[in-house]
Amino acid sequence: MAAIFADIADLLEIKGENAFKVRAYRRAGESIGHLAEDVAQVMHEGRLTDISGVGEGIARRIQELLMTGRLAYLEELRAEFPEGVRRLLEVPGIGPKTAGRLSKELGIGSFDGLETAIADGRVAALPRLGAKTAERLLAAIQATKRRDRRAPIGLAWPVAQELLVMVRRLPGVKEVSTGGSIRRMRETVGDVDIIGSSEDIDATLDAFLRSPGVASVIQRDTRRACALIAGGLEVELRLCAPPDFGVFLQRHTGSKDHNALLDDRAGEQGLRLTEEGVLRLSDGMLERFSTEEDLYRRLGLAFIPSELREGQGEIEAAASGSLSSPVKLVDIKGNLHTHTTWSDGLDSIEAMARGCQARGYQYVAITDHSGGLGVAHGLSTARVREQVAEIREVDRRLDGIRVLSGIEVDIRADGSLDLPDDLLAELDIVVASVHSAMGQDEDRMTRRLLQAMANPNVDIVGHPTCRIVGGREPIRLDLAAVLRAAVTTKTALEINAAPSRLDLKDDLVRRAREMGVKIAINTDAHNLDQLDFMHFGVAVARRGWCGAPDVLNAWPLDEVLAFARKF
């Protein structure tokens, strides 16, 4: 439904409709996409217009969609343009106006059609579109065609950390931070934004563009440099004067929605936010802020952590003082999903346990695969018992960390588990996960998960939706039913911190949390290095508004074990 409203917004924009009407549809779509509950439920309870950005008109559209599965309005809009116009918007340099003219005047609705029209000169002949623009568009189409999709955070984040170190050493630099979507820890990023302050902006930008990591320069402005770095990631460095860093960083962290709402709030207070500072409309004075904390305070708000800045109620919460502190990496006391050489991991039980100890954890559960997963050398009943003996032995030998016995037991296609109940009952922690028959329909898949959760030995559902970021769609689930069952059966749902999974994803985490579901943030590490994935999972939990009390492995060990016993 969110995609449908985004579709409508694009088409209205191409059509040249009132820009605010366009924005209304777009905002409504985003609200629905982030909704923490089922839209149908909201409709049945007559609360559609409670959704921010949804009024009478859009509520009617939602209703039509839910009742009939279709939307006449969208179909009419689509009929006005060649199919595929929206794709033209993906080409940098083509906005709604150009897309509208290309489709209306030349009947273009595809990249290929546009390429042909550029080649035979029809594009350059349009008023206000010269030969130079046509040439630029041709290059842009070709780039778009072979463009890699957004970079996964797992790839971009380490690069950003290296860039921060590099930029910090450049001449003139005072402060440096990531900005944009990478600072908000979205699961994918379009580019890596680095935001800094410098006493000599020109010199810093020059030095940046000359540094060895920079492969080619895309653009250089007075306060901004954009470059491709080795590996193909695009990096944008933006700089301001040191006294303005707070406002500058805030502006360039976004999100767009968050900033727009913050602008509204500033407007209500007779202020206007700019890149340089806060403009008092009463006397035209500019207030400058070197820290974000001071800026938010000036607007009467508690500080809003960057991961929460998506325009999804965080400003209201910060205003009313109800924004609770999100969980931090240092709150994490253990890791409840790890693999070793006993199944498909690369390091021993002892090595993984020591690795967790080195990361400051108080406990770790060793959870290798069960037998059904042939490819992963899953453990049979006999091998589980052998492994438990070794786990107990390592636990005795190591001081300062508790090593728990566990398993990642496979949930079979029929919902039964891959190991007998009496064996599972002997283990400290049981993670149950789906690894096969992922194409099942919603009904069957939901029953499969509910059956697994109903088993009192199951403590955590691993990677609950089985999605792969940029790779595999999530399994089909009645999520509301799964969340309800998680509460009643005292089963935690996992945030799998592996950056390729990040499953549950942020908006589902928020929904789960609101229903009182406990979350376990686990690395699912298959080697020592992957133990460092934890912070990605913590970021997802923060984006899902989880505090430490919501996170099972932020609890002391005795409470975790009590939860697992389901008292």
Place this chain on the structure above:
DNA sequence: GCCGTTTTCGGCCCGACTGTTTTCAGTCG
């Protein structure tokens, strides 16, 4: 099309850049 302890009508973020113009429309972030 949405929204409201300044408003139920009149607002809704904005500055920089680019190419095509000769003062500005369109795109981008």
